[in-house]
Amino acid sequence: GSLTASAGLAELGGFLGRSMAGRVRLEAKLSSDGQSQDVNARLEASGVAAGGIRVSRAALDASVRDALRAPRGEAGLAVTGASAGDASVESLSFKARGSGREAAFDLAAKGAFQGPFRASAEGAFAPARGGGRLTLASLKADVRGVDISLARPATAVFEPGGLSLYGFVLSVGGGSVTASGAMKPSRVDFSADVATLPLAVLGKFGLPPLTGTASAGLGVTGAPSRPRVSATLGLEGVKAAALEGRDVPAMELKGTARLEGGRLEADCSVSAGPDAAFRASAAIPARLSLSPFDFAVPRDAALEGVLSGSVDLARAAALSGDEALSLRGVLKADFTASGRLSSPALSGGAALDGGEAAYVSTGTRLRDISLDVMASGGEVSIKRLSARDMGGGSLSVTGKADLAPEHGILFWAQVVADRLTPVRMDLATATVSAKVDASGGARGARVAGSVHVGPVEVNLPDRIPAEATPIQVTRINAPGGSAPEAPAPSAPYPVELDVAVDFPGRIFIRGLGLDSVWAGNLHAKGLARKPVIDGAV
Incomplete structure (x- = not known):
């Protein structure tokens, strides 16, 4: 029918x-x-x-x-x-x-x-009591321009309480991903590797555009209730894509981690040539179970950690890719962590003496830059961060942070500027004096103080320079048009303001037929995301 x-x-x-x-x-x-x-x-x-x-x-x-x-x-x-x-x-x-x-x-x-894709696959499934055998004969895909293919047939066997994987070799954008092993009620023996994966591939999925390659490995063996785990990660020849072809040293990263016998150990080193290298290592008690799954680190676990290294700031400026930025000086750091996770004890510090910084685009030039950071117990303090400009102005920063986890991270900092000239070029020159305090923690912060602006001289050009960059304007409320849909707002970090700004008749704007003097005072209060500003100009 x-x-x-x-x-x-x-x-x-x-x-x-x-x-x-x-x-x-x-x-x-x-x-x-x-x-x-x-x-x-x-x-x-x-x-x-x-x-x-x-x-x-x-x-x-x-x-x-x-x-x-x-x-x-x-x-x-x-x-x-x-x-x-x-x-x-x-x-x-x-x-x-x-x-x-x-x-x-x-x-x-x-x-x-989030980009075009095309995929095709062929295979077979043979059912069995409590599971079955899945054979993937072929797999080809193009995801955002990245070619993905299965190098040879792969097989997965499903059994009561267990899974076995054989011959999985995937080619991804010139790199490869392999995996094999078995997980059974009494034992797990699994390994996976990533070899020479171009970082440019990851850039097509939202990561910053980089050159270089990545490699990684993972091994899991032993009883599922208490397995041994080892992992490696390596990055070679890493540069921002914009720096390709320029005389900038490539970065390298090597990392290892091992979990065995209730102890997790990790080690990582990062370098960009002999003048920029840092190394970090840490060890804590940890427990891992795959059946049932559970990962736990005791709150009172003993903590061991080290961070040390140095960087030539000229090398750091080159790595930024900003040709307008120039830095000089050597930053050295050596920190040690001990105690327990619930109350870590830190020691060591970081220092920089005789540093210099310049930014051609704004005419900013700072000299005699000194930094002294000290760590003791659960507190990290900026004992001194100071600099002078070329006209005798100065900048200093002090502060501290309490890293004790029981009440969250608390911080305090003070910024003092005395006749500092952060902008010095033909178009504009500006001098600022200020004393601003910032304090807070994980739930929010408060910024309070005073800023004195002047003298400021702005010289408007008679015509727009040929090298000026056009600014694209999008009219969101044009007649007949529609405003683009705004993304859902995320809860911003609350910052409360109480800052007074005064500029007593020492701002001069000239050019294009204009010769004016500006004066006034403003007071910003309330939250930074929606400030209340009083005063007059």
Whole structure:
């Protein structure tokens, strides 16, 4: 016999109390030759919209022969024009054929999710009591212009309480990812490696554009309730993509971690040539269980840690890629951490003497830069951060931070500027004196003080320089237009202001027929994200 049915989803949505749209249609036919029972069915859907999911058209076909004794047959799913949130599927095709002993399948999809993608795969699945064997014969994909392919067939075996993986080798954008091993109730033995993965590939997925390669490894062995874990990470030839071809040293990173016998140890080194190298190591008690999964670090765990190294600031300026920035001096650091996680004890410090800094774009020049940072117990203090400009002005910063975890990080800092000239160029020269205090913690901060501006001289050019960069203007409220949808705001860090700014008649703006003197005083109060400003100009 046969069965045909159709329904509108709007009516079903009304019954369920949900907004739904579209139609579905079902056709089914049962037939028998006296010895075997055959089933053919087709389910179609069109114009479907429900719960943020939209499907222009979908069809599911199934054909089963000898359904009651030795079922075998084929099934296929075809979808066009589907979307959910930021993801869209232009086309999707899935086909399966076989019997109860083994079924072969193939998949093809094309769409977009934060960038275009295309993928295809072929394989087979053989069911068994409590699991089965999945063989992936081929896999090819193009995700945001990155080629991904399976180097050779891979197999996964599912068993009661266990999983085994064989021969998984994936080529990703010129690098490779391999994995193999088994996890069973009594033992786990698994390894995975990433080799020479170009960092440019990661840039296509939202990371900063970098050159260089990444390698990594992971090994897990032993009883699932207390496994031994080792991991490695290496980055070589790392540069910002904008610095490629320039005489800038590449960065390298080497890291290792090991968890065994209830102890987690980690070591990491970063360098950019012989004049910039830092090393950090740490060790704490830790427990890991894979079955059931649990990872815990005791709150009163003993802590061991070291951070040491030095960097030539000229090398750091080169690594920034900003040709307008110039730095001189050597920053040295040596810190040690001990005690317990609940009450860490720090010692050591960082120092810089005779440093210099210049920024050509603003005419900023600082000399005699000194830094003295000390750590003792749970407190880190900036004993001195000072600098002088070329006109005799000065800048100094002092402060401290309490790192005791029981009440969160608390900090205090004071910035004092005395006739400092941070801007000195033909277009403008500005001098500032200030005394500002900042204090707070994890829940918010308060900034209070006074700023005295002047003298300031602004010389407007008679014409716009040829090298000036045009500014693109987007009119969001133009007639006939629409404002772009604003992203959902995140809760900002609350900063309370109480800052007075005065400029008593010492701001001069000249040029383009203008010769003016500006004076006034302002007082900013309230939260920084929505300040209340009183005063007059």
